[in-house]
Amino acid sequence: MTGVSDLGQLLRKARTEKNISLDQLQETTKIRKRYLEAIEEGNYKILPGTFYVRAFIKQYSEAVGLDPDEVFRLYAHIIPSADPEPSNEPIRMARRSAVNPPERVGKWASALLMIAFPILIIGVIYYYLNMNMESRDNVLPNEPITDSSAAEQGATLGGEDGSDEPADTPAEPDTVQTPLPPPPEPEPDVTFVDKFTYSKNTVERFEVRNADKIKLEIKIVGPEAWIGITHADAKSKYLHQGGLKNGDTYSEEYDHNVYLNVGRANAVELTVNGVVVEMGTEPNPRKFQFELVQTPADTGTTGN
Incomplete structure (x- = not known):
């Protein structure tokens, strides 16, 4: 039980150093206060399964500024192995770690991609639109160009290199993250x-x-x-x-x-x-x- 108590002391120390109460941590992580106390005391028996033990420890570590991967590495001998993910209930944390292994890099990359992609599309449309306007200047000097026609021209001109594929492939949108399902109520x-x-x-x-x-x-x-x-x-x-x-x-x-x-x-x-x-x-x-x-x-x- 020494390893278990050491892990609980590590988490409690990190929480108190950041002046975070258990009530505040409960509000941040949406984990019941008595489960947070059980994690600090190393009493995993009252938690509803090893999947939730690992998920709660990961959320606790992130909330108090610890690296969850390092915590799992140091205390792998006392943290239970993961059970299969509960069926029909998507788990927010498992989904996020699968999509973005390096969390900070993933967030920046997603943000930059969402900003750069619209700018790139607008630039391509503007470039080809100007070229097309110059070639048609004598025919339609004052014809307004709507958003739909500009998009069609950009799509047509984007394939002038002989390829059937568009010049730029849109990035897949980020998957909507769903909250961690509440654990089952304990039996009497x-x-x-x-x-x-x-x-x-x-x-x-x-x-x-x-x-x-x-x-x-x-x-x-x-x-x-x-x-x-x-x-x-x-x-x-x-x-x-x-x-x-x-x-x-x-x-x-x-x-x-x-x-x-x-x-x-x-x-x-x-x-x-x-x-x-x-x-x-x-x-x-x-x-x-x-x-x-x-x-x-x-x-x-x-x-x-």
Whole structure:
């Protein structure tokens, strides 16, 4: 992990030396702030795939004035190899590096080409137009020349050397660059944390991440089972309680921490935000507490 932390320190140092905050960097690169923090900490696991790891590191390096090619060369042993480019979603950075390998030279060359080409065309048209006007001066001394006729004359005279090809081949226009697609939203995560004692009963505590609500789905698959649901901070006041028979279901969403009491564990199938919670094979009662955990990106906290 030393190499990973060294890369994160290098990027953070370059950012702080330029007095760029993570919020400013997020606005510049359009990369979520928590992914920028993960890159600085070397925590690539929360990023959505190695393709985005490499793309985000490249954008970060460019935004703080580092040479991304040099960064990839120095830290090739810890930066994941590139996955195949996501299908049906053009990636701005991959497209730009393919069209313009030396970025600065490519930009200048494109700009000079766009300026020089119209001047060259106007010069050629003007030259041949003057020659044509001199040869036809006695016939059409005052006939105005329109843009379309001048273009036709220039195209005709441009092939007088016997070649079927025009004198100048127009340069292909630059490809329109498309923005990097947003990474997919993380799936809800339900994780067992620990156990604690409440009113002489053992309570199993779970944390629910990547979600703004707790969704309980209960199905009775055995004999009748009693369930009770309360607010985690007010366990004496029931939000729902009662017995359910075989085949009955119960589903509800809560925007706060939830305390769940199940009277017969092996008769219940329990799913929390799409994640199955194992209930075991014993008919004993079980108590659960599910707690919403907000990430920094969800709560809108700021900081460098």
